[in-house]
Amino acid sequence: MTTGSITALTLSAVQYQALDGGVAANVPEHIRLIEDAESHGARLVIFPELSLTGYRLDLLDGPGEWLSAADRRLDGIREICRRTGITAVVGAAFKDADGMPRLAALAVHPTGSIETSFKTHLHGPEQDLFVAGSNPAVLEIDGWKVALAICFDAARP
Structure with missing residues (x-):
């Protein structure tokens, strides 16, 4: 839909x-929800903060729940985004x-x-597990600029 010179951007916040x-x-549940x-x-x-594991910081003691950009476990999400033309933002424990x-x-x-966008305002036990990012990512989708904020980051200018 276009209003004047602006194309509408339909967003689903899950x-x-x-x-x-x-x-x-x-991952399969994310694929279903993206569809x-x-x-x-x-x-x-x-999707919410840490949506791929839940906010279960105890699961992050071992390496199995940490992701990287090349992780094959994200292939299903990559494929549904290719097929639908959607950009999906998922929450993860990530090793750069x-x-x-x-x-x-x-x-x-x-x-x-x-x-990637990294949480900049870590709090509580997050500070023991993660290194804070320096600034949020800004996505460009259909001519729109969308800044990402994770949880407490949204409360900070």
């Missing part, structure tokens, strides 16, 4: 209770290229590429 079972259990959002015309789908542990929002684009 209220999501992560399933037990970590990344393996939650549902696409049936309602969404171009951007946003130098192994830095981050609390991340991963923007999976229709090209299959992943853009």
